[in-house]
Amino acid sequence: MASNKAVAYKGAGVVEIIDTPFPTFELQDGPGVNPENVGRKVPHGVILRTVATNICGSDQHMVRGRTTAPTGLVLGHEITGEVIETGRDVEFIKVGDIVSVPFNISCGRCRNCKEGKTGICLNVNPDRPGSAYGYVDMGGWVGGQAEFVLVPYADWNLLRFPDRDQALEKIMDLTMLSDILPTGFHGAVTAGVGVGSTVYVAGAGPVGLAAAASALLLGAAVVIVGDLNEERLAQARSFGCETINVANGDPADQIEQILGVREVDAAIDAVGFEARGHGDGATAKEAPATVLNSLMDITAAGGSLGIPGLYVTGDPGAVDEGAKKGSLSLSLGTGWAKSLSFTTGQCPVMKYNRQLMMAILHDKIAIAKAVNAKAISLADAPRGYAEFDAGAATKYVLNPNGYLDN
Incomplete structure (x- = not known):
């Protein structure tokens, strides 16, 4: 054998x-x-x-x-x-x-x-x-x-x-x-990315970078990638993306500096359940709902969120009892009020x-x-x-x- x-x-x-x-x-x-x-x-x-x-x-x-x-x-x-x-x-x-x-x-x-x-x-x-x-x-x-x-x-x-x-x-x-390429592409497609779209990708890991490259392939006008890791953000810039470091403040403020407005047409969560907070001290504190709530804030009314980032039903290392079983504190009212669409799950x-x-x-x-x-x-x-x-x-x-x- x-x-x-x-x-x-x-x-x-x-x-x-x-x-x-x-x-x-x-x-x-x-x-x-x-x-x-x-x-x-x-x-x-x-x-x-x-x-x-x-x-x-x-x-x-x-x-x-x-x-x-x-x-x-x-x-x-x-x-x-x-x-x-x-x-x-x-x-x-x-x-x-x-x-x-x-x-x-x-x-x-x-x-x-x-x-x-x-x-x-x-x-x-x-x-x-x-x-x-x-x-x-x-x-x-x-x-x-x-x-x-x-x-x-x-x-x-x-x-x-x-x-x-x-x-x-x-x-x-x-x-x-x-x-990762189909997963990133799925994130971009389900976020509604098309010719001329403005897109925000949360996370500059491999799936986030694949989502950003996919958004460009689909004809996006501007792709902005957010992360805490400057080396990974530099990788996103290497193929034509704009970037923001979420440790430096509210993503909406930084998006406004790039686009002139505080919202994007389409948003992609390539982070998942180990997300960390935004703003000062972001690298130190885990906050699993941060990315999803942030994306609801910065996505234009009627837009879509693609969520290829992984979320689980069992996380023994989670920051609270709810998160240990996949229960997060989402501002679903924001999503409802803005008529946002969400697509989750395996690509x-x-x-x-x-x-x-x-x-x-x-x-x-x-x-x-x-x-x-x-x-x-x-x-x-x-x-x-x-x-x-x-x-x-x-x-x-x-x-x-x-x-x-x-």
Whole structure:
């Protein structure tokens, strides 16, 4: 049996490289695997040799100990790989294909999948709609920060790149199709961004930068990115965004200095539940509802908020009892009075990934440059997690099998 090394969560602030079983076409018991999924047959799946797998801010929430993730959970949901074995029921995907794996697992058969709502598939997670690789409470499908990984419903889930050589040449861009580029794009689309829009993006992490780049791709006139981290704000400016540091005062005041008015047409929350307050001392105090309430203030009446930032129902490290179960102090009256629209939840990656693949292949978006992607070895994953947690303006891309130039 071939070996398989992977990145596993070992407790708050700790990840380690472990030996883990080589994938088979049957789900095995293990950390985080839903008992009802143990023994589940996957004849419709494929086994991938991982080409690239990225460290995501959502992974970081777990590694910080801010979720109920179990010790030993193999991490990783941003997967690009080469098919090395196909299950007996796979018809169209072939050995040797280079493919992108949507982070949300979907069956292609249920009502939600048939309606394009692949982020809330009804058949892959016994506990709730929606599933993902290597993520807490998502059904226990093993993560892809590993040398090899199993992908179910392969003919449905996988996006095959049309040309192997072209794909490998642009792989640092294409690896963003598994999550952050569609997620950022979804944030911009659901915020109503279009030609001539003024847009505010809260958060200059990789998803925020992807949302900003997506807003520009959609024709926004001005994209303003807000954050506390000056290095990340400089990264946003590198591809044409305006920026504000929310530690320096009310975002509305700073937006007015840029636009001449205190509101934008569209707003995107790329921060999520670990938000911090705005103004003096903002770096020190966590305030999980701050971003959402701020966006309601600065979005013009009748506008929309795209909310790709992660919010959870279980946060043991939250600042108050309500936030520990996902209950936040929202000024919903503000949103109601301004007739604002809100879109939350997992991005349905398959709704966008082919179009965004074409945009990458034809040089319409340089997403790896926008998020400052950097390839590192699988063994360097603990360092990547630590540097990302410390605020590095870098999207770390793991290279388990030597396809990338580190």
